[in-house]
Amino acid sequence: MSVAVVGGGWAGLAAAAELTDRGIGVTLFEAAPQWGGRARRCLVQLGDTEIALDNGQHLMLGAYSECLRQIGRVSRPAGDLAGAAPGPRQSAAGRSPAPFLRTRMHIATPDGVLLRRTSWPGTAGVIGGLLGTGVLSAGERWALVRFLVALRWRGWHGFDGLTVSQLLARFRQPEPLVRRLWEPLCIAAMNTEIGAACAQTFVTVLRDSLGAGADASDFITPVSTLGALFPEPAADWLQRHGARLNLRTTVRAIAPADATGSAWRVQATGPGGAVADGEEFAALIMAVPPPNAARLLQELAPGVAARLGEFEFDTIATVYLGWRDDPGLMPVTMLAEDAGRGHFGQWLFARGAQHGWHVGAVVVSAQGRRAAVVPSELARQVAAQAAEQLRLPLASATRVIVEKRATWRCLPTRPLLGPDACTQEGARLRRLWLAGDHACPDRYPATLEGAVRSGVAAARGVAELLALATGPA
Ligand SMILES: Cc1cc2nc3c(=O)[nH]c(=O)nc-3n(C[C@H](O)[C@H](O)[C@H](O)COP(=O)(O)OP(=O)(O)OC[C@H]3O[C@@H](n4cnc5c(N)ncnc54)[C@H](O)[C@@H]3O)c2cc1C
Numbered sequence: 204m205s206v207a208v209v210g211g212g213w214a215g216l217a218a219a220a221e222l223t224d225r226g227i228g229v230t231l232f233e234a235a236p237q238w239g240g241r242a243r244r245c246l247v248q249l250g251d252t253e254i255a256l257d258n259g260q261h262l263m264l265g266a267y268s269e270c271l272r273q274i275g276r277v278s279r280p281a282g283d284l285a286g287a288a289p290g291p292r293q294s295a296a297g298r299s300p301a302p303f304l305r306t307r308m309h310i311a312t313p314d315g316v317l318l319r320r321t322s323w324p325g326t327a328g329v330i331g332g333l334l335g336t337g338v339l340s341a342g343e344r345w346a347l348v349r350f351l352v353a354l355r356w357r358g359w360h361g362f363d364g365l366t367v368s369q370l371l372a373r374f375r376q377p378e379p380l381v382r383r384l385w386e387p388l389c390i391a392a393m394n395t396e397i398g399a400a401c402a403q404t405f406v407t408v409l410r411d412s413l414g415a416g417a418d419a420s421d422f423i424t425p426v427s428t429l430g431a432l433f434p435e436p437a438a439d440w441l442q443r444h445g446a447r448l449n450l451r452t453t454v455r456a457i458a459p460a461d462a463t464g465s466a467w468r469v470q471a472t473g474p475g476g477a478v479a480d481g482e483e484f485a486a487l488i489m490a491v492p493p494p495n496a497a498r499l500l501q502e503l504a505p506g507v508a509a510r511l512g513e514f515e516f517d518t519i520a521t522v523y524l525g526w527r528d529d530p531g532l533m534p535v536t537m538l539a540e541d542a543g544r545g546h547f548g549q550w551l552f553a554r555g556a557q558h559g560w561h562v563g564a565v566v567v568s569a570q571g572r573r574a575a576v577v578p579s580e581l582a583r584q585v586a587a588q589a590a591e592q593l594r595l596p597l598a599s600a601t602r603v604i605v606e607k608r609a610t611w612r613c614l615p616t617r618p619l620l621g622p623d624a625c626t627q628e629g630a631r632l633r634r635l636w637l638a639g640d641h642a643c644p645d646r647y648p649a650t651l652e653g654a655v656r657s658g659v660a661a662a663r664g665v666a667e668l669l670a671l672a673t674g675p676a
Pocket of ligand 1: 211214234242261262263452492520640641
């Protein structure tokens, strides 16, 4: 019997790869026509050209150790992948076959460099990077360092129930520093405004990036598309290693095959009708977003289903801008957000030259700030903002992609669920595991790293159970 994995986003693919690597058979079901879920390749129309980009601009960090390990595994035989930690860092000019660009953290703004990291470890690297940056005043730089040192001294925990605003007030962070740095970082990391976002999760993010080794805050972006970074090579790798892959196949119901839950059945429909009808699976990993998981679990695990139903979601819009002539974009620029002036853009990423276009991607997170603006107007305003703030020519083509349920709101009150949440609801459910960015054992915000860590944790849990069941008596 193989293990059924429902959902072919980054969590499901990571779970499937981890099981396959351990010699356990996998059958993967994905409802969409492609792999990758919320982080996938997407064709974007710029002017009269269709360009392969992403459904939304993503940024990974050097701290995404599990993502890098998974990417390294499925990208072999390149084998020498830099960045599949440890390894030399990549730059745009690098010749390595790595499917990502990796650069030392460097946050440029229209007013100059806001924050950068030197190679010194921990907070020392932040202090070193602050020397010579001109956007923050000396007092603000001192407040920043004081804050990081205080968090480290407290072991990076003890902030449950607080919002990020309350945390920053408790550590007397000056208003300009909050506005210029902490608020944009919070929205970028958690897609939740500081007045509502979970302080403890924000502190965890700071611990694993600015508070960790020099490479942990490196910026990592795909060389071509998110699909080519992990989902597509992962699917190839899985196929080559004997996994059974079903795209365009929706799992409509799941049920234990017997009273003890020692095997599972799925009711799935693909393009040709029922898939895996009557087949029994040794275990099941449910790697679908909370509302989908809640529906499938309603009868079987009502307690878990109810908690999954408590997640709230927020939008992320990506505005692609196209120029015919090279506008000379920095790899990553933090824009000055000013919703009152229609300046909704928060970050601008250079996406290189493709099919005669020089492409930039502007991220607009946290829905509340631009709720009433229609996509065409958002594109117009963001293009004008980039032109004004960075003194660029106006982009001659724009395209907006809005992901309505991009990520769950990272509130202090959100449900905390681990991959083994169902197993705790009854012995019959011990072979039913959760994966997905909402089930990360490390309490990360909704991120690729959270998704991948949850998938790996679920796969390991299942592998241990199966080993116990088949091991020597
Ligand atoms: C626009 C945008 C920008 C983002 N930016 C960042 C960023 O910069 N950095 C970062 O780390 N993260 C970012 N994220 C978050 C990141 O994309 C997600 O956390 C991650 O992709 C979640 O992966 P997942 O596998 O948990 O879920 P999903 O990607 O949602 O995968 C679940 C899969 O299950 C499938 N499915 C659902 N129901 C069924 C069913 N019944 N049967 C079969 N299949 C089913 C779905 O089709 C989907 O493919 C961003 C997200 C968006 C949308």
